Amino acid sequence: MTVQANRRFVKPPSATRHARARLTPSLPSFATVATAARRTASADAPGARARILTAARAQFAEHGYEGTRTAEIARQAGVTHPLVHYHFRTKDLLWRAVVEEALGRLHAAFDGSATELRDVGSRERLKILVRRFVRFSAEHPDVTHLMIREGAHDTPRLRWLVRRHVGALIRPFEETLAAGQREGWAKPLPRAHLLFLCVGAASYVFSATAMLRLTHELDVRAPATIEAHADTLVEIMFHGLVREP
């Protein structure tokens, strides 16, 4: 079962000599990672390392971990294959670097919501969070898609993802929801279900890009479509489908 997914972990990363260890095991802050990435990226032109990272994000999102070939990443980044290994050593470490960078952006979109939105009532705050998440899912389908792909089974990658990122990300949502329930405007429905229901409702469209194009000839990338989805979701989440008399 999990054995298969773990295959690549069998051979331990063998922390040998290697010029750079960008991903330290000491879990640097998001800020640190983001800055490091930016520094490298904006050095001259988008440096090779940054291009590899970008290409890798697209590939992992589209084809999943196992479906992605590092050679294809290299091709997309316009570099040769070995350079990928020079910068990231293994496919697994490259994956982690991708997630680190991608979720940094997700954090950026949500961090400080608590303080920034302090003056707004919990009801409006929740609406804002939902809309933000829809827009984020639309702008970075690769990130949510990645999480959908990984959330299915218990791999070391998932545990790392949850420990490091997911916990912090769902907190604003859950706290706002809890506030709403305390205040009485929100029904006392189970929060875990509400959370995942909302995440699924918000992001599924943007993961099923190809299917929507085939079934409804709908381009989920178009801004109008994105806003339509956000509007629909907020309306449903807050007031439901039934037209009140």
Added chain:
Amino acid sequence: MTVQANRRFVKPPSATRHARARLTPSLPSFATVATAARRTASADAPGARARILTAARAQFAEHGYEGTRTAEIARQAGVTHPLVHYHFRTKDLLWRAVVEEALGRLHAAFDGSATELRDVGSRERLKILVRRFVRFSAEHPDVTHLMIREGAHDTPRLRWLVRRHVGALIRPFEETLAAGQREGWAKPLPRAHLLFLCVGAASYVFSATAMLRLTHELDVRAPATIEAHADTLVEIMFHGLVREP
């Protein structure tokens, strides 16, 4: 982009001699396929072919098409690797056989909804369809998971899936919704968005099994959890989170 995913289609199936061609290109009815499968399965003990099919469903659902190894399927089914190829010839044909069988079950759960539920009003009918879909997602996470995995990018597999199955599956939902909008009780929100919103909301929890266990220590397999999810979704879908005064 798609080139990568299509790689395995480059070498054409080379329809040589081969004892059996279970998957004819003439698209047999679901009934035909289901019967054929059952015949083989219940012959004595669960025959090798049936065991391979079961193992393949689990593997494809868990690891996606590219992430699945036919040798692992063989191992799980307790047979040797070549037998997989004997029965299904190629990995791609095996995948199609799996989907054919799995979506046969989904059809079974929804076929005839139109007639069977004719006497029920469109509003109750929609509730029933949503609940059915939640339960189906819970009982067969592999099926929805499989569709999530394939819906992302435009492969020959996805086109086949949409043409052959998805169209028929979403029709009852869309028709009932349209009826509700005509009758006036349902708000005139865009149906495509409502459909995918609902599908995502219903099925995401059951795809993110491992993540829910890690974040909320919730076992989404438990019947109580399933019903709780169905209840929550129906309440949200129809009346929303806000407690009306």
Added chain:
DNA sequence: GTCTATAATCAGATAGAC
């Protein structure tokens, strides 16, 4: 830091005996 060339591994598929 980036390349060419190559080693090592692994996966899908076939041949042919029983």
Added chain:
DNA sequence: GTCTATCTGATTATAGAC
């Protein structure tokens, strides 16, 4: 129908020159 043994091609990763 099922097995053992094997081929072919593709993919990750490394060595070593520039």
